Amino acid sequence: xxxxxxxxxxxxxxxxxxxxxxxxxxxxxxxxxxxxxxxxxxxxxxxxxxxxxxxxxxxxxxxxxxxxxxxxxxxxxxxxxxxxxxxxxxxxxxxxxxxxxxxxxxxxxxxxxxxxxxxxxxxxxxxxxxxxxxxxxxxxxxxxxxxxxxxxxxxxxxxxxxxxxxxxxxxxxxxxxxxxxxxxxxxxxxxxxxxxxxxxxxxxxxxxxxxxxxxxxxxxxxxxxxxxxxxxxxxxxxxxxxxxxxxxxxxxxxxxxxxxxxxxxxxxxxxx
Numbered sequence: 001x002x003x004x005x006x007x008x009x010x011x012x013x014x015x016x017x018x019x020x021x022x023x024x025x026x027x028x029x030x031x032x033x034x035x036x037x038x039x040x041x042x043x044x045x046x047x048x049x050x051x052x053x054x055x056x057x058x059x060x061x062x063x064x065x066x067x068x069x070x071x072x073x074x075x076x077x078x079x080x081x082x083x084x085x086x087x088x089x090x091x092x093x094x095x096x097x098x099x100x101x102x103x104x105x106x107x108x109x110x111x112x113x114x115x116x117x118x119x120x121x122x123x124x125x126x127x128x129x130x131x132x133x134x135x136x137x138x139x140x141x142x143x144x145x146x147x148x149x150x151x152x153x154x155x156x157x158x159x160x161x162x163x164x165x166x167x168x169x170x171x172x173x174x175x176x177x178x179x180x181x182x183x184x185x186x187x188x189x190x191x192x193x194x195x196x197x198x199x200x201x202x203x204x205x206x207x208x209x210x211x212x213x214x215x216x217x218x219x220x221x222x223x224x225x226x227x228x229x230x231x232x233x234x235x236x237x238x239x240x241x242x243x244x245x246x247x248x249x250x251x252x253x254x255x256x257x258x259x260x261x262x263x264x265x266x267x268x269x270x271x272x
Contacts, residue, residue, distance in 0.1 A: 081107065152256040153192060155264045160194035163236045163243075167196055168219065169212075170229045171204040177249045178230040182208040184252055185232075201229060234259070 068076065081103045088096040122129055130136070135144050159165065167185050169178035185196050186208035198209035199218065206212055219225040222242050224233060231247035232255065245258045 149256075151264070152260040155260040156188075156192055156256055157194060159234050159259050159263050160192075160196075163234045165194065165196045166233050166235055167198045167209070168201065168215075168224065168227070168229055168231050168233070169198065169206055170201050172206050173204070175229060179207060181230040181232075181249055182206050184250070184255075185209075188252055188255065201225075234262070 081100075084096070084100040084103050088100040126132055131140070135141055167181065169175060169182065172179040172182070182198065185198075188194065189196055196209075198206065198212035200206065200212050200214050201219070203214035215225075222233075222235060222240060224231075224242060227233075227244070228247045230249070232245040232250065234243040234245065235241075243262050245255060245262065250258070
């Protein structure tokens, strides 16, 4: 049973009128309204501009084929010839072999034309012809060699007069090449009238050079002590400058040629 106080509160709440609340456009408003103002219409978004029409591509003229360089042309022909050769080797049918024979003949004809033109050019430009400085005929070769021998002998005599030739050797009992070199140099002393000083590294005597001197520091002073024996050198007694002619056994022709090159031919000009 409801208590009197509770019942009184319920009756009061039923009897009290409820104040009406209106909403317009999602917000509460006071008072009585028969209608709400309509919501403002949204402005339409501007339409994107139409895409610009693509420019019509102008038809391009076909590119002219690039002219091959001479090197590219040769390389292309070589590859073509190699292909025919390899094909003929791997599959030697009459057709494949003949195809390679044809291109091989073409290469031989081209080489012959080149050689013929080379020869004509050589005739008309003597400064390019090796025959001018080194004759190719038998008679020319003999004359050239006689002149060269005279120049080499003169170079030997000038070297012996202006500087001095020394021959360094070890004990000939152990160094048989030293003894053979002494014999060659002795013959050159007699033939060309030049003086050659023999120097023994260990004081041992040697045949053909009874006046040989022992090394007493001379080789160390000339920076020649560590050179392999036998060897020949040209020594300038004034400046102490040395020019090695070579080590090991050298023949007379080799000695003459080397002295001529070292003393008479400027560096880099021998084969010009």
